[in-house]
Amino acid sequence: MDQAAKEKLVKALASTAIEHAEELTALDQAIGDGDHGLNLKRGFEAVLADLPGLAAKPLPELFKAMGMTMVMKVGGASGPLFGTFFMDLGKALPAEPSRADLVAATGKALAAVMARGKSEPGQKTLLDVLAPVQAVFEAGADGAALKAAAFAAADKTVPMLAIRGRASFLGERSVGHMDPGARSSSLLIAAAVDALGV
Numbered sequence: 001m002d003q004a005a006k007e008k009l010v011k012a013l014a015s016t017a018i019e020h021a022e023e024l025t026a027l028d029q030a031i032g033d034g035d036h037g038l039n040l041k042r043g044f045e046a047v048l049a050d051l052p053g054l055a056a057k058p059l060p061e062l063f064k065a066m067g068m069t070m071v072m073k074v075g076g077a078s079g080p081l082f083g084t085f086f087m088d089l090g091k092a093l094p095a096e097p098s099r100a101d102l103v104a105a106t107g108k109a110l111a112a113v114m115a116r117g118k119s120e121p122g123q124k125t126l127l128d129v130l131a132p133v134q135a136v137f138e139a140g141a142d143g144a145a146l147k148a149a150a151f152a153a154a155d156k157t158v159p160m161l162a163i164r165g166r167a168s169f170l171g172e173r174s175v176g177h178m179d180p181g182a183r184s185s186s187l188l189i190a191a192a193v194d195a196l197g198v
Contacts (some may be wrong), residue, residue: 001096005196006062007055012195014044014051016187027180031162031170035076036180043074043082059097063090077165078181081113081126088112103138110134123163124174126181129153133189143193150186157182 001009017024017040024037046069047054054062067087071079092105110130114120121131132153136145155178162174165181 001059003055006057006059007051009192009195010047010051010054010062010066012191013188014048016191017041017044017184020184020187024180024184027178027183030177031174032165032180033076036078036184039074039076039078040082040184043070043079046073058095060090060093060095063087063093066090077117078126078184081117081181084112084116085109085130106134106137117164119164122160123165124157124160124179124182125162125164126179126185128157128160128179129182129185129189143196143198146193146198147190150189154178154182154186 021037021041024040025034026037028034028036047066050065050069054065057065063086067083067085067090069083070086071083073079074082086109088111089105089109092108094101097105110127113130114127117125117127119125119127121127129150133146133150136149141149157179158177159175160179161172162170162179165179
């Protein structure tokens, strides 16, 4: 990826999070502490502020720097989780990744998020989007299929009972609401697919 392509990818991720901040906050007000959208917005605004410097880095270093920013700037549980994903993605990627490299790296990043959150798919968290999308990615899905899988997976969190995260404190009242982390993950995946043209 050249510098322009890296800049396009970072801008797409950041602008998506910023544009959807109110929607994500509303979802989080229903079953969390109401700050998911605002926290992500703050983190991605910090990423955007460093965009020229980020885009000049090799791809692995770009993702590691993004992850560090997310950990430092994003509050709540989502900062460490999204930050871990980007940092471990950066650690696992070569400078010029093939599709197979990307599949392997996103798999390692997913495993790192599961370890960091002490969680697994089926507990009404962002993993309920990341894991099924990773599965179809490994199976060779194209961009349209990845986006469809991401949005369908987020929808499937609505009837789930939350077992991990702040929503778990609500018990049965968590049923009937989409998980905010699942929604933000689906939006970011779609933004990445569009920016990369995969």
